[in-house]
Amino acid sequence: MKRLFILLIFLLSACVSEPISIPTVKVAPSATRPAPIATAIPASPTLSPTETPIPCDPLVVDFCITDGHFVFQRPILPPNNDSVEETYRFASTASGTRESHHGVEFINGTGTPVHAAADGQIIFAGSDDEAVYSPWPNFYGNIIVIRHADSLFTLYAHLSLIDVQAGEEVQVGQKIGEVGLTGSANGSHLHFEVRRGDVEDYFSTLNPELWLIPKAGEGALAISVMNTRGKFQNVDFTLQFTDETYFVKTYEDASLTKNENAALGLKAGRYRIAFLFGGKIYERWVEVESGRLTQVVFVMQ
Ligand SMILES: [Zn+2]
Structure with missing residues (x-):
């Protein structure tokens, strides 16, 4: 009877000691965890100001x-219509009914002022007779092309009036011409393009909606x-x-x-x-x- 009692005590103490040992195992790693955090905190103020965080990767996150790189001011200013026309965006063919669109439209009446999208130099101002910037002669009517920094160019087409000449330096917001419907224009509007690299390459165009502020x-x-x-x-x-x-x-x-x-x-x-x-x-x-x-x-x- 006494032996049985001792055995029972032993088993009970064994049962009691078992759960105690589990938390000690669990506690051990968490007790060591603050150490690397403590070393990480003083490290951050020493980061070089030029050091950049890990860039977001849209392939692995939702967005x-x-x-x-919004470097261009809108070429049409309020109260005139400075919104991009939604029915004929960049690279649209309007479901195969229109020419592939290499720019965007700002629908405005003839005579609406057109402004330089950024500081730059006029490299062309005149008629698109020779199709240097377009697929065929006079497609864009009267056009202005401005060279900006970083091999970027802006193009303004179908103008009724041109205020500038090739070689002239212009400032952002400066009036350079007026909206019209010269060339192959489906109504009065400004056709606006952003090009990068070889400005005479009709396929060097970029979506202006990613470049306009x-x-x-x-x-x-x-x-x-x-x-x-x-x-x-x-x-x-x-x-x-x-x-x-x-x-x-x-x-x-x-x-x-x-x-x-x-x-x-x-x-x-x-x-x-x-x-x-x-x-x-x-x-x-x-x-x-x-x-x-x-x-x-x-x-x-
Ligand atoms: Zn257009």
Whole structure:
């Protein structure tokens, strides 16, 4: 009886000691955890001011927000219409009914002032008779081309009046001409382009919506839709913002695709991007911030 009692005590103490040993095992690593944190804290003030954080990678996160490269002021100023026309964006063919669009439109009446988008030098001001900057003679009518820093150029087409001459230096915001409908213009408007590199290459155009400073309270969204081999894919997608829905196509002219295959300026806020591809629905929620660029990459399996 006494032996049984001792055995029982032993077993009970064994049972009691067992759970105690578990927390000591658990505590051990957490007790060592503060050490690296303690060494990390004094390290941060010594970071060099030129050191940059790890860049956001849109391939592995839902979206990245960066400062973008919004270097151009709008060529049309309020109270005139300084919004990009939504029905014929960059690289649009209006569903195959129009020429591939190498720029954007600002719909305004003839005589509306046109302003330099940045400081620069006029490299061409006159008629597009020789098609140096366009696919065929007089496509753009009266045009102005300005050279800016970083191999960037802006082009202003269909003008009714030109105020400047080749060789002249201009300042950002300076009036350089007036809106018109010269050349192959479907109504009075300013056709505006951004080119980089070889300005005489009609395919050196970039989407102006990624280069124009967003309007107050707006940002820009750049979307890449590609397959696992990195080949851009064309889709029609919807962008939902509270009670508004935008219907957007990726660049219909794939030859104008460089880093993205859709881009547009949008009011700041939270958007749902959705499209159908290969019988599967793709969707993602992204943020657009005022004055900044949101980059989104879809890689379809
Ligand atoms: Zn145009």
